[in-house]
Amino acid sequence: MSKPFLSLLSLSLLLFTSTCLATSSEFDRLNQCRLDNINALEPDHRVESEAGLTETWNPNHPELRCAGVSLIRRTIDPNGLHLPSYSPSPQLIYIIQGKGVIGLTLPGCPETYQEPRSSQSRQGSRQQQPDSHQKIRRFRKGDIIAIPSGIPYWTYNNGDEPLVAISLLDTSNIANQLDSTPRVFYLGGNPEVEFPETQEEQQERHQQKHSLPVGRRGGQHQQEEESEEQKDGNSVLSGFSSEFLAQTFNTEEDTAKRLRSPRDKRNQIVRVEGGLRIINPEGQQEEEEEEEEEKQRSEQGRNGLEETICSLKIRENIAQPARADLYNPRAGSISTANSLTLPILRYLRLSAEYVRLYRNGIYAPHWNINANSLLYVIRGEGRVRIVNSQGNAVFDNKVRKGQLVVVPQNFVVAEQAGEEEGLEYLVFKTNDRAAVSHVQQVFRATPADVLANAFGLRQRQVTELKLSGNRGPLVHPQSQSQSN
Numbered sequence: 107m108s109k110p111f112l113s114l115l116s117l118s119l120l121l122f123t124s125t126c127l128a129t130s131s132e133f134d135r136l137n138q139c140r141l142d143n144i145n146a147l148e149p150d151h152r153v154e155s156e157a158g159l160t161e162t163w164n165p166n167h168p169e170l171r172c173a174g175v176s177l178i179r180r181t182i183d184p185n186g187l188h189l190p191s192y193s194p195s196p197q198l199i200y201i202i203q204g205k206g207v208i209g210l211t212l213p214g215c216p217e218t219y220q221e222p223r224s225s226q227s228r229q230g231s232r233q234q235q236p237d238s239h240q241k242i243r244r245f246r247k248g249d250i251i252a253i254p255s256g257i258p259y260w261t262y263n264n265g266d267e268p269l270v271a272i273s274l275l276d277t278s279n280i281a282n283q284l285d286s287t288p289r290v291f292y293l294g295g296n297p298e299v300e301f302p303e304t305q306e307e308q309q310e311r312h313q314q315k316h317s318l319p320v321g322r323r324g325g326q327h328q329q330e331e332e333s334e335e336q337k338d339g340n341s342v343l344s345g346f347s348s349e350f351l352a353q354t355f356n357t358e359e360d361t362a363k364r365l366r367s368p369r370d371k372r373n374q375i376v377r378v379e380g381g382l383r384i385i386n387p388e389g390q391q392e393e394e395e396e397e398e399e400e401k402q403r404s405e406q407g408r409n410g411l412e413e414t415i416c417s418l419k420i421r422e423n424i425a426q427p428a429r430a431d432l433y434n435p436r437a438g439s440i441s442t443a444n445s446l447t448l449p450i451l452r453y454l455r456l457s458a459e460y461v462r463l464y465r466n467g468i469y470a471p472h473w474n475i476n477a478n479s480l481l482y483v484i485r486g487e488g489r490v491r492i493v494n495s496q497g498n499a500v501f502d503n504k505v506r507k508g509q510l511v512v513v514p515q516n517f518v519v520a521e522q523a524g525e526e527e528g529l530e531y532l533v534f535k536t537n538d539r540a541a542v543s544h545v546q547q548v549f550r551a552t553p554a555d556v557l558a559n560a561f562g563l564r565q566r567q568v569t570e571l572k573l574s575g576n577r578g579p580l581v582h583p584q585s586q587s588q589s590n
Contacts, residue, residue, distance in 0.1 A: 139172040139514050144492055144501040146509040149179060153298045157186030158268075158375035164303045165277070165288050169512035173478040173536065174278025176288035177510065178300065180261075182206070182269040185378050188261040190293040194282040195275040196454040197253040200532050202484055204269035205246040207384070210259045215240055215416035240416075242384055248425025250443045250458050252450045255281035258293060262382050272482055274534045276456055292341045296367045297374035299340070339368045422448045424460040434580035437467035438528070445538035457540045459533040463488065463523035468581040471520040471545040474513070477537035481511045481521075488529035493518045505529075518545070544579045 147169065149161035158181050165176040176195075182188055182204075190211075217238040245251060253259055263269040277286045287304045290297075299305050343351065344366050351362035422443050423429065430439035441460045445452035457477075461469060463486075481490065483505050492501040494517055504524075505511060513519045523529035549557065554568045563571070 138168060138174075141168060141172060141494070141500055141514060142498070144169055144512060146501075146503060146505055146511050148509055151300070151302055153300060153373060155186075155298075155373035155375035157372075157377035158182040158188070160300055160374060162288075162300050163510065165286075165301060166303055171286075172514055173480060173512050174276065174286060175478075175480065175534070175536065176275045176277055176301065177480070177482075178273045178275070178290075180269075180271050180273065180375070182261065182263040182271075182375055183377070184263050184266055184268070185381055186263045186269070186375050187378050187382065188375050189295040189297065190258045190260040191290050191297075191374070192256055192258040192293075193253075193275055193288070193290050194255055194284050195277045195288065196255045196279050196281055196456060197273050197275050198451075198454065198456045198458060198534060199251040199253065199271050199273045200458065200482075200534075201245055201247050201249045201251070202270040202272060203247055204263060204267050205244070205265045206261055206263045206269050207242050207244050207382075208251065208259060208261050209240065209242045209384075210253070210257055210420065211240060212257060212416055239384075243421060245421055246423070248423045248460070249421045250424055250448070251421045252448065252454055252456070253420070254450070254453060255279065262378070262384075264382070272532065274456070274480065276454070276536060278536075279455060281454075292374060294341050294343065294365070294367055295372065295374060295376065296339045296341065296344070296370040300374075339366050339370070341367055344368065418450050419448065420450055424458065432578060432580060434467070434578060434582065436464065436582035436584075437580035438463040438469070438523070440469070440580065444540065451538040455536070455538050457535045457538050459535065459540075461521070461529075461531050461533065463521065463529040463580075464582070465523055465528055466525055466583055467523045467528065468583065469521040470579045470581050471518050472542050472579060473516050473518045474535060474537075475541040475543055476515070477535040477540040478515050479513045479519075479536075479540070480534040481505075481513060481519075481531055482534070483507050483509050483529070483531045485530040486523060486527045488521060488523040491520045505531075546577075546579060550577075 145167075147163055147167055150164040151162045153160040161179040161181075163170060163177045165171070170176065180188060217240055261269075261271075275288050276282070277288050288301045290300055346354075346366070348359055348362040348366060351357075351365055352359045355362065355365075424441040424443045426441075427439065429441050431442050432440040439462050442457065443451065443459075444457035451457055459479075463469060485507055487504060487506045489504050490501060490511055491499060492511075492513055494500050494514075500517070501511065521529065521531070550572050554565065554572065557563060557568045557571065558565065
């Protein structure tokens with residue numbers, strides 16, 4: 107009992123610390139935000155796997171360096187398994203398309219799911235030990251999924267269509283005690299490098315370290331063989347010798363060699379023939395269990411460590427129309443996921459916003475008070491305008507599906523859907539309680555005489571500015587003109 111408790115306590119302290127401190131990388135990135143021009147970004151690198159595709163944005167883009175984040179877009183084919191991995195940077199994932207299951211391994215949490223004891227294995231030759239594991243969660247289109255720093259997770263597509271997800275890695279987060287280089291550690295397989303732009307120097311140093319000068323090979327033959335073995339494969343277990351792994355896990359050496367995955371050509375997304383066999387309740391039963399857990403948490407006030415960490419909800423759907431926080435029947439809707447609606451985001455210090463604009467719909471000028479934001483276009487097309495503190499339009503262009511636009515903190519931004527189709531986009535924000543200020547609301551909250559003197563307006567014009575038109579941030583030009 108003591109070891110699980112200590113593990114839970116350690117993780118709790120880590121998560122608590124992440125909410126109280128600021129990192130040096132957060133201060134370093136301030137010098138990266140002198141942006142006179144912002145570009146719409148598309149993925150720069152792609153890794154094709156046996157059962158999917160991984161695309162990444164170059165983290166050296168000035169816009170991404172300013173925001174202190176990196177991004178990954180994954181496409182997983184049906185029956186595709188994204189291998190277990192973890193990152194020192196907290197991750198926030200949005201499901202663009204498809205459905206699947208995800209498993210997290212939280213230190214100190216019990217393996218609560220156990221299959222019935224079977225008398226025979228699949229081959230029928232020997233008795234099989236019953237399997238057990240931690241909770242597995244289902245997800246679907248429109249879900250936001252929170253992955254804490256250093257926590258391994260895997261993803262499986264159990265649907266009939268490709269699973270597409272966009273992931274944000276907050277490399278400037280307090281939880282990341284390394285530098286701002288995006289890193290993904292794989293526990294297995296032979297994954298290809300996902301951010302080659304930032305890892306070229308690391309690979310060069312690694313090659314220099316393992317290169318031996320001529321004339322010294324005779325006395326280091328055994329060391330050289332071990333070094334050559336450890337250079338095969340790209341998972342964290344590839345750096346250990348097969349002999350050492352066999353001793354560590356008390357297993358056969360052939361099994362240890364397979365753990366190192368030295369010549370696996372499938373990369374980071376592999377195909378599961380016949381489907382994945384896991385212990386998991388049916389979707390409806392799981393939904394009922396999660397509702398019951400939420401009810402218990404609200405009643406008990408989260409009294410124990412195990413309750414706050416092991417049972418903490420990690421996902422929330424923000425794409426459902428009924429979930430909208432702001433709604434205009436002619437202009438569109440906005441839904442937000444933050445630490446108030448999904449408490450785990452408090453530890454990640456991240457939040458997200460889902461915006462759907464109908465044809466010609468406008469999200470009126472606004473700014474993020476305490477966060478940088480990253481706008482990713484999910485569907486449709488439209489126009490985005492961003493203005494800096496000098497009153498210069500640093501971005502005023504059309505955007506389309508798959509493009510990413512960074513909006514620095516306090517820069518004023520406005521979005522408008524196109525005339526032919528609507529605009530649907532996701533906004534990642536680097537604060538779990540990101541606050542937004544709308545120019546329209548500022549005008550209404552400001553005394554009339556202040557506005558009159560600030561803009562040189564007549565009283566009638568001030569009254570019109572403050573009281574006419576749509577009272578919310580979502581506007582439709584036709585309905586706005588009719589109200590005037």
